[in-house]
Amino acid sequence: MKEKDLFFDKKHIWHPYESITNTNNCFLVTSAKGIFLKLSNGQKIIDGMSSWWSVIHGYNHKRLNLALNKQIKKMSHVMFGGITHKPAISLCRKLLEITPKNLDCIFLADSGSVAIEIAMKMTLQYWNALNVNKTKFLTIKNGYHGDTFFAISVSDPLNSKHKIYNNVILKNIFAESPVISFDDIWNNTDLKSFEELICKNQHSIAGVILEPIVQGAGGMKFYHPNYLKNVRKLCNLYNIPLIIDEIATGFGRTGKLFASEYSNISGDILCIGKALTAGMLTLSAVLTTRYIADIISCSKAQCLMHGPTYMGNPLACAVANENIKMLKENKWKKQVKNIEIELKKNLKSLSNHPKVSNVRVLGAIGVVECLYPIKIKKMQSFFIKNHIWIKPFKNLIYTTPAYIIDKDSLKKITKVIALSLDTDNFIY
Incomplete structure (x- = not known):
């Protein structure tokens, strides 16, 4: 069933900034909870993008779900x-x-x-x-x-x-x-x-x-x-x-x-x-x-x-x-500050990497700007294999995690970003 769904998707459905005939990888998500996405093969991956900056409190949050349930009635x-x-x-x-x-x-x-x-x-x-x-x-x-x-x-x-x-x-x-x-x-x-x-x-x-x-x-x-x-x-x-x-x-x-x-x-x-x-x-x-x-x-x-x-x-x-x-309730202030501290601690050293031109962090945004364009399809597969969801573009690898992310999960994201720089997933 999974293969049929993905085949149908690839043949008939457009995704953001994608060709309908020459698509990049597309991964089937079956559920999401907290900072994790669950794929159709059972793999759990840490979402380092918070669905393009939006899911700030994580997925399937009880209070948000309850608000929806009350209103839909x-x-x-x-x-x-x-x-x-x-x-x-x-x-x-x-x-x-x-x-x-x-x-x-x-x-x-x-x-x-x-x-x-x-x-x-x-x-x-x-x-x-x-x-x-x-x-x-x-x-x-x-x-x-x-x-x-x-x-x-x-x-x-x-x-x-x-x-x-x-x-x-x-x-x-x-x-x-x-x-x-x-x-x-x-x-x-x-x-x-x-x-x-x-x-x-x-x-x-x-x-x-x-x-x-x-x-x-x-x-x-x-x-x-x-x-x-x-x-x-x-x-x-x-x-x-x-x-x-x-x-x-x-x-x-x-x-x-x-x-x-x-x-x-x-x-x-x-x-x-x-x-x-x-x-x-x-x-x-x-x-x-x-x-x-x-x-x-x-x-x-x-x-x-x-x-x-x-x-x-x-x-x-x-x-x-x-x-x-x-x-x-202002929990976000401490959460975002902690994310910023960890991102600076774990990403700044990458400034010296031979494939990196700049590293910058502000709040819950961490950016590694590379000297070379990224092979998006290959890099995406690399991140998935390492249980991380990050969607790079052009020569940029960046993360905008949910505010609720824990220290270990954030460290995992930055570690995998560092490892990705030593792959052949760049266009020279």
């Missing part, structure tokens, strides 16, 4: 158009408590990419309501904001898989990405490209969008907090809304509840997702100021022109509520 879904419900209201109350105080209005969406679409629509409708023709967005190179069309228009135009769409997407403005890393000494010259472009294009820029501190899929780079702080100042100077994309970094991953806290700034629009439901269901949210919301309401449309079928899904909102309750 009442209703799993109801349309949000003309109807509201307690899970959504409660969630929005909680979000306003934990996010920057200037944010006051919330749009509940389906996924991270859709949140970016909505945020960009907000800025365009904002300027449209003011009868000002601004249609461009300013961002930095090596960024990633999702896979939908607005989102890819502000993701790196050359170094991503989205460049095949460059002739049809909105043409935006890209500053050079920061080169001063998180722990380096700050120098204002790092801001030169961004400063020149925002000044030159101030009359056409509708909004600025950035991933705060961590550039995720664009290269897992950690930039200096002063960069973001100065971007906020420039947006204020030129009266341009700042969109902060905390979809990957939100809810404690970097050691702060939100990564923008490192710079002590807030955006005019905030996008959150991924860990919002602790990886239980898809849900995202876009928060903005009362001022922007009121201006949009004065537009010809008199409303924000977006309305997903599953907007404010009660089941997703209910489990997000429980997730935020758990986060407010």
